[in-house]
Amino acid sequence: xxxxxxxxxxxxxxxxxxxxxxxxxxxxxxxxxxxxxxxxxxxxxxxxxxxxxxxxxxxxxxxxxxxxxxxxxxxxxxxxxxxxxxxxxxxxxxxxxxxxxxxxxxxxxxxxxxxxxxxxxxxxxxxxxxxxxxxxxxxxxxxxxxxxxxxxxxxxxxxxxxxxxxxxxxxxxxxxxxxxxxxxxxxxxxxxxxxxxxxxxxxxxxxxxxxxxxxxxxxxxxxxxxxxxxxxxxxxxxxxxxxxxxxxxxxxxxxxxxxxxxxxxxxxxxxxxxxxxxxxxxxxxxxxxxxxxx
Amino acid sequence: xxxxxxxxxxxxxxxxxxxxxxxxxxxxxxxxxxxxxxxxxxxxxxxxxxxxxxxxxxxxxxxxxxxxxxxxxxxxxxxxxxxxxxxxxxxxxxxxxxxxxxxxxxxxxxxxxxxxxxxx
Numbered sequence: 001x002x003x004x005x006x007x008x009x010x011x012x013x014x015x016x017x018x019x020x021x022x023x024x025x026x027x028x029x030x031x032x033x034x035x036x037x038x039x040x041x042x043x044x045x046x047x048x049x050x051x052x053x054x055x056x057x058x059x060x061x062x063x064x065x066x067x068x069x070x071x072x073x074x075x076x077x078x079x080x081x082x083x084x085x086x087x088x089x090x091x092x093x094x095x096x097x098x099x100x101x102x103x104x105x106x107x108x109x110x111x112x113x114x115x116x117x118x119x120x121x122x123x124x125x126x127x128x129x130x131x132x133x134x135x136x137x138x139x140x141x142x143x144x145x146x147x148x149x150x151x152x153x154x155x156x157x158x159x160x161x162x163x164x165x166x167x168x169x170x171x172x173x174x175x176x177x178x179x180x181x182x183x184x185x186x187x188x189x190x191x192x193x194x195x196x197x198x199x200x201x202x203x204x205x206x207x208x209x210x211x212x213x214x215x216x217x218x219x220x221x222x223x224x225x226x227x228x229x230x231x232x233x234x235x236x237x238x239x240x241x242x243x244x245x246x247x248x249x250x251x252x253x254x255x256x257x258x259x260x261x262x263x264x265x266x267x268x269x270x271x272x273x274x275x276x277x278x279x280x281x282x283x284x285x286x287x288x289x290x291x292x293x294x
Numbered sequence: 295x296x297x298x299x300x301x302x303x304x305x306x307x308x309x310x311x312x313x314x315x316x317x318x319x320x321x322x323x324x325x326x327x328x329x330x331x332x333x334x335x336x337x338x339x340x341x342x343x344x345x346x347x348x349x350x351x352x353x354x355x356x357x358x359x360x361x362x363x364x365x366x367x368x369x370x371x372x373x374x375x376x377x378x379x380x381x382x383x384x385x386x387x388x389x390x391x392x393x394x395x396x397x398x399x400x401x402x403x404x405x406x407x408x409x410x411x412x413x414x
Contacts, residue, residue, distance in 0.1 A: 031340060165337075172334035197341035214304075214341055 005029045005149050005181035006050055011059035018045050019205045023059070027198075030178045032171060034196035034213075035185040036275050042205045043185040044082075047153050050183065051079060064149060075104045078142030080152045084134050085141070088127035092120050092137060096144065103145045111144035118166075132163040139170060150174060152184035156191060168195050189272040201275050203282035209274060221257060222273045224249045225264035233259045239277030239284075251277035303338050307346035313381070315355050315366055316374040326356060326364040 006027035013020045020042050027033045035043050048054040049061050052069015061068040064076050079085075086095050092115060100106035115122060118136040120129070129137060135155055142150060150171070156164045172195070174180055186192070192199055192213065199216065201209040209216075223237070226247040234240065236259055237250035251273060252259075257266050301309075314320040326332075329347060333340045347364050350356045356364045393403045 168337070169334070172330075172337070175340060176328075176330045176334060178330065194338055197339045212341060213339065214345060 003029055005064055006183065007062040008046075008049070009059055009062075011049060011061060012057050013045060013049060013054055014057055015054075018042060020045055020049070021205045023205075023207055025200055025207055025210055027181060027183050029181050030175075031197040032175060032182040032184070032195055033198040033200060034192045035183065035200050035202060036187065036189060036192060037202035037208070038279060039187060041202045041279070043187075043202050044153055045205075046202065047081075047151055047183070047185060050151060051077065075145070076148045078145045078147030078150045080135065080138040080142050080150075080155050082153055082157075084126065084138045086126045086137065088125065090126050091122070092124055092126065092129070093122035095126070095137065095141065099141065100144070105146040107144050107146050110146070111140055114140035114143060131158040132160065135159060135163070135167065139167070143170075143174065148179055148181065150180070150182045150184075152182070154185055154187070156186060156188065164191070171195060189270075189275050192271050199271070199275075201278045201282075203279040204286035206282055206286075208278035208282040213271065216271065216274050217269065219254055220251055220269040220274055221254050222249060222267045222269045222277075223252050223257075223260050223264050224267070225260070230259065230261075239280030241277070241280055249277075303336075304342050304346040304349070307332070307336070307343060308349055311346070311350055312353075312355060312377070315369060316377045318374075320366045322366055322368045324366045325362065326366070328363055 004026040006025075008023055008025050011020055011023040018040075023046065035046060037043055045054060049056060050063060050068055052061075052063075052067075052074065055069075063073050066073045086099065090098060093112075096106070096108045096111040100108055100111070115137070118133075118140060120133055120137055120140070126134075126137070135158075139152075139155070142152075152171075155167055159167065168191075171182055171184075175182060184196075196213055198212050199209070200207060211219075220238075223233075224247065226245075229237070229240075229248065229250075233250075233252075233256075236256045237252055240248060240250045242248045251269060252266075260266060311320070311326065320326070326347065327335070329340055329343045333343045336343070347356065347358070351358055351364070354367065355369075356366050359365050389403070389407075398406075
């Protein structure tokens with residue numbers, strides 16, 4: 001038994017429309033890890049490689065101690081992707097009967113309990129469900145597999161605040177078992193603060209930041225000012241953003257606050273600040289790589 | 295628990311557990327709620343509760359008994375009393391500051407305290 005539910009080493013995947021470059025990361029068992037980054041950053045590609053739906057060009061992906069994608073592993077992983085894996089014409093109540101036999105650990109009683117608890121209309125066709133109901137059905141299908149690892153791709157997109165909160169509650173309930181792990185992607189940073197224990201910021205196919213969420217608030221601050229930045233301050237800053245009126249905002253390490261003049265405002269970094277500035281840093285580096293290639 | 299008070303959530307958890315221990319609500323040997331139960335109940339991340347509990351371990355108030363959970367340690371009565379007294383002083387400090395800001399007179403303030411005391 002390892003302490004990491006997912007270990008990715010030197011993963012590179014290149015396809016026409018997307019790429020991951022030299023990704024190294026781990027997802028600790030017993031915690032909720034949030035994968036965050038702008039649309040198109042590589043979040044879904046990463047999740048699909050964890051699920052074994054995309055084969056790496058180089059590197060390897062280990063899930064629950066085995067190579068990703070094998071049947072034995074897939075039986076221990078529950079998945080919610082953007083498209084539900086139930087046919088549109090199926091009735092909600094028949095879903096378990098139809099797909100349950102595909103999974104060794106399918107728990108039909110639990111599935112029915114969840115369907116009732118989520119208030120899903122049992123007689124409705126799958127394609128007649130609202131977005132929120134579809135996510136809940138997907139989640140019921142994922143949880144009924146009695147997984148150890150739950151992988152959720154943008155589960156809250158299109159959900160109203162009430163449904164988002166219900167989803168977070170379900171995730172926390174799943175996490176009551178210390179052997180359980182959740183990996184979910186989102187582009188809404190605010191969702192991370194009260195749910196995620198660890199965050200991984202992805203941008204332009206690379207991991208821009210990876211760490212426990214509380215450490216991030218201790219480690220970083222935001223400096224805002226206007227005019228010229230000293231060379232040292234510029235070099236120590238992460239993801240410098242300028243606005244049209246000559247003002248700038250940059251993420252700095254808490255230890256570097258002394259590098260800035262007194263007229264610079266230094267504030268606590270929010271999760272949002274860290275995501276934005278690390279994404280900017282990754283974007284600039286990506287551009288530089290692009291220039292070198294050209 | 296409040297997410298808008300400006301006090302970090304893990305500090306609020308610490309303060310509440312500390313007060314419960316010093317006040318005698320949580321006695322020697324009592325188990326704290328499990329990390330995961332408390333996280334789910336308070337709708338916070340697991341790491342938030344973990345930090346609070348680890349800090350309480352460092353303060354010598356609870357011990358992590360592996361397999362059993364976090365258990366309350368015997369309290370030094372003198373320390374507990376001092377902590378409770380300090381809480382009273384902090385509260386009074388706040389009340390006096392608020393009263394002065396609102397221009398509540400000394401007599402009026404004492405009357406209000408008296409009334410509150412009698413209500414309990």
